[in-house]
Amino acid sequence: MHNILKENEDWYLWKDVDHSPMLNMAIDETLLPEINSLQKPLLRIYGWDRPSVSIGYVQKYTAAPQSNYTIVRRPTGGGVVFHDVDLTYTVVVPLGHWIEKQNRLESYHIFHRIVIKALASLNIASSLVESGTEPVDRSTMTCFTSPTRYDVVSNSTSNAQTKVAGAAQRRTKYGILHQGSIVIKDISSKRKKLTESLLSAFIKELDISFIDFKPSDNLLSSAKDLAESKYSTESWNKLRKA
Numbered sequence: 578m579h580n581i582l583k584e585n586e587d588w589y590l591w592k593d594v595d596h597s598p599m600l601n602m603a604i605d606e607t608l609l610p611e612i613n614s615l616q617k618p619l620l621r622i623y624g625w626d627r628p629s630v631s632i633g634y635v636q637k638y639t640a641a642p643q644s645n646y647t648i649v650r651r652p653t654g655g656g657v658v659f660h661d662v663d664l665t666y667t668v669v670v671p672l673g674h675w676i677e678k679q680n681r682l683e684s685y686h687i688f689h690r691i692v693i694k695a696l697a698s699l700n701i702a703s704s705l706v707e708s709g710t711e712p713v714d715r716s717t718m719t720c721f722t723s724p725t726r727y728d729v730v731s732n733s734t735s736n737a738q739t740k741v742a743g744a745a746q747r748r749t750k751y752g753i754l755h756q757g758s759i760v761i762k763d764i765s766s767k768r769k770k771l772t773e774s775l776l777s778a779f780i781k782e783l784d785i786s787f788i789d790f791k792p793s794d795n796l797l798s799s800a801k802d803l804a805e806s807k808y809s810t811e812s813w814n815k816l817r818k819a
Contacts, residue, residue, distance in 0.1 A: 589615060590776070590787035593623035598631065598649035598660070603804035605667050606652045607796060609747070609754045612671045619790060620779060621667040622772055629660040633745060638815045650814045653756050655745030663758045664771050670753040677752050684753065685727040685744060687783075692729050692742045692759060694778035699770060701761060702732040703741055729759075 596604070601623060612619060630646040632638065633655040640657050641648045668688065670677045676684055689705055696703045706728045729742035744757035759775070761767060779785060807813050 586783070586785045587617055587788050588779070588783075588785045589617055589619040589790035591619060591621040591623075591790040591792065592772075593621055595624035595626040597626055597804070598629040598647050599804040599808035600800060601625065601665075602631070602649055602651055602808045603800040604797075605669075605754055605756060607800040607803055608667070608669045609749060610751045611796060612669045612752050616671060617788075618671065618674060618676070619669045620776075620787070621669070621790075622775070623665055623667070625660045625665070631658050631660065632656075634747075635817070637817050648814060649808055650816060651745065651756060653745035653747045653754060655743065655756075658743070658758050660758070662764055663760045664764065664768055664775070666757050666759075666775065668753070668755040668757070670755070672750065672752045674752070681746060681748070682727055684746070684755070688744060688755060688757060689727055689729050689742060691778045691782045692757070692775070694782060695771065695774040696729070696741065696759075696761070698774040698777070699761070699767065701741070703729050704732055706730055 593604075604623075605621070608619060608621070628646050630641045630648050631651045632641050632648065633651055633653065635654060636650070636656065638648070638650075646659070646661075670684075676687060679687065686705065693703050693705070706726055728740055731739045731741050741761060742757065742759045744755055746756070747754040759771065761771065764771070776787065780787070
């Protein structure tokens with residue numbers, strides 16, 4: 578991989594605040610068509626303003642718990658993800674970038690190697706799932722109980738491996754939208770340290786520098802409109818009821 582790295586490449590970094598589930602998904606979708614004009618990849622790290630669950634684009638609405646959580650459907654695939662126990666990040670990669678030119682599995686591999694390095698700095702040993710797993714019903718699966726190839730699992734002394742990081746992607750004519758989630762024990766007390774470790778791992782693994790990203794008023798306005806017109810609606814979130 579390293580022979581195709583662009584040395585000391587600049588990426589945008591958006592250390593965002595907590596938002597509603599609907600606005601979080603709308604921001605990510607709004608960023609994707611904007612990324613080519615930015616001409617650099619962007620990493621966004623953000624939080625959720627309430628107990629939330631996101632479901633993959635192809636999933637049944639009933640796959641999510643029907644009480645105590647606000648449910649939102651992602652623009653990407655994957656399974657049910659609980660966002661009261663995770664650190665959430667998004668990477669948006671423009672068309673033509675060397676990461677965008679990799680196939681889907683290799684791009685997961687790139688980002689999850691970074692996650693493994695970040696976890697190691699917190700003394701959490703983890704590794705990649707290197708082979709396929711038993712087939713699951715993707716319309717109802719819970720992301721962190723169904724590891725698939727290149728997901729990140731903890732290395733424990735028992736035979737059971739616990740998934741600690743997963744992701745889902747959407748690839749379009751604009752580039753890649755990669756939505757990732759990292760789950761560790763006592764996340765609330767370790768969130769700041771994990772965030773710092775994740776940023777450091779991106780810098781070291783990809784040989785990049787971060788430039789602070791300030792979203793334009795137009796981008797934020799467009800995202801708020803999309804949150805209301807799409808991600809807050811039953812027609813989107815209950816697209817596949819059962």
